[in-house]
Amino acid sequence: MQFKFTKFATALIASGIISLPLAAHANDSSELEELRALVQQLDQKVKILARQGEISAEETAAVKKTTPVVKASENGFGLESADGKNSIKLKGLLQIDNRNFSDVNGLGGDGKNISGFDFRRIRPTIEGTVFGKYDFRFTPEFGEAKTASATSTSGIVDAYIDARFQPSFKVRAGKFKPFVGLERLQSGSDIKFIERSYVSNNILPNRDLGAAIHGDVLEGKLNYSVGIYNGVVDGGDITTVQDTNVDKEYAARLFTTPFKDSDSVLAGLGFGLAATHGNFKGSIATGASGLPAYKTAGQQSSFFAYTTGSVFANGVRERISPQAYYYYGPFGVITEYARVSQDVTNGTISDKLENDAWQIAVSYLLTGEDASFKGVKPIQVFNTDGGGWGAWELVARYQENNIDSKAFQTSSLAPTGYADPRVNASSAKSWATGVNWYLNQNVKVVLNYEQTSFKGGGSSTSGLFTSIADRPDEKALFTRLQLSY
């Protein structure tokens, strides 16, 4: 800048513009001196102006370094301090479902499967970070899921603090998804089907209050977690009120992605093992049986529930769950198994019952995107004004939920079991297929068809515990419009 102005002044003199009067007074040295002084004054003024501009720019840059940054993008909206150590984000998940059941009066004619529209999830989320390492998340629920679980009356889905001391050592406390189920740990906006499998919904914990240590070691290839929680029934989501159970539940999980970040065809492979151990005794006095009810794939009614009023949890509850996923190019597969063993009592008898569930689900992206455990980002977003069609994905799943045969009564004369086989099925087997249309990374349309067959639970014409019919199949056609950001 200074160089330019100096050159400019020199050029003016050289070209004669300033020196024109000198032609008439070539020998007038005093006037020449005056002109020289004038040029010097002007030169100083120009330099001062240029320097003031520099200082102003420096000050603007300094202010910018301390000015918070406003962010607005497809990843959400938020504010972040200039040093990036403090931030707050507003996120949201909205799912509007249309659920059609062919068996409106199915499941023993109890009329619980009602077709219609449903707000499955309405979840605004506030999350952020303070002091660079303390993350927090708060998510209330305004949708149907608020009361979807028999054990959930809480409107708070997540409320926790996660302290990232080191990548290998983090501490999370509050209400959150216990580090147990693989599909459960997948975000509700990223799951491939409208409902998760029996493994997630019926056996493993949904959300719990507690604290966990977790982290990534071995260059992020091994994820570990150990935690202590209040404890929830199978598939349960806990309220945020004081726990009534003295004993707590412990959970641990190891999950590895040994070929992560390599060029191997196994780069997308992950597998692990999770387990929980807890102790719960239900009683009439506490008003809690401590036992779950297992829902159908359609998630409206239960196909199995323990007899109320007389059957209670009676001690140890243990779960184990091997789990894996694999993603390669547009192809993805996720599979997991879970078994729960539960001490139960019914008057004079008691048993350890073992129920289990498993699932395998595959997905294939038709439009060339890479599949992953996280969401799908279309190569070309859908645009009515020309352009792409978004991302299209085909999905299919098979899943089972099996009840321990010891759970069922064989006689009405004396306690011989823990559930009435005339209204409770001993297994549910479901197959599903569907298509996902990702208009962009924030908007998704889902179409699922799922058919479930049951063993038993379809009433007995004799009224006795023999010759029990199977419940009618559940046939469900679900569609969903989802917005997440």
Place this chain on the structure above:
Amino acid sequence: MKKSLLAIALLAAAFGAAAPLTASAKDISLLNVSYDPTRELYQDFNAAFSKFWLAKTGDKVTVKGSHGGSGKQARAIIDGLDADVATLALAYDVDQLQEKGKLIPKDWQTRLPHNSSPYTSTIVLLVRKGNPKNIKDWDDLVKPGVSVITPNPKTSGGARWNYLAAWAYAQKHDGNDEAKTKEFIGKLFKNVPVLDTGARGSTTTFVERGIGDVLLAWENEAFLAQKELGVGKFEIVVPSLSILAEPPVTVVDKFAKKHGTEVVAKAYLEYLYTEEGQEIAAKNYYRPTLASVAKKYESQFPKVNLVKIDNDFGGWQVAQKKHFADGGTFDQIYQK
């Protein structure tokens, strides 16, 4: 109950296992947040200290420096800049770390010799070669047509020393008539065309941008400009009266404790008082406080009649409130 205790023990063990990861590091990093013209001094000093500490302990110390206007730097530390040590231009700025940030103890100034000032300096006048405006003393700076370069006393420690040196001169010559002294300072600042935020910025304005007839400068900065930035282009004019500038240093206890660097941070500052540290200061034109080194470099520093902040201004707290706080004399006389 037993299981709960077991869980607590597991959690404690996990925390315990993680702790050594931070405590056992052999590569130590220190952040020295300093004022503007100390770049060259601490560049030399940091290298010497790292060498000293490696030989003494086997640990490698990397010292990072942050430089800017002293007041600005103090505010940055208070706002969370994780300084292990602060080496600022004046005690008032260090006091702020205690008063506003609670980052250091109240008695910080007594923890090291010479009120925690390992070196001193003063304020001189740097003019262009041949002294074309014939500037000999402070009263030449208020003459019409003299362009004076000094940074902003609101952000720069050096600028506050400049201001007070001029004030002390005017006060003496005006027989302690404060109205006249204020008028003198007002005239001086009317001759200031550009206010930089720090002393190094003013040096850039004067030396590199070619603006102004005289630069009010730290003595060390004036020497640097004369001998290294523009050899043969500038002359130092020693005024008849100036001020003893005592730039203090301190460990920023709260952050050093957080980083686990208390011991090395303390040793870093103590090393400034050693013969080697004092030699480095003297070579960078700071006046050493160690008698042996001061004697060795006696001829390098001109003799100046110096006033002291404590004796002539009642200390930094009083001076700050009167002159540089919002609504103080500087705000009253300076018309932007």
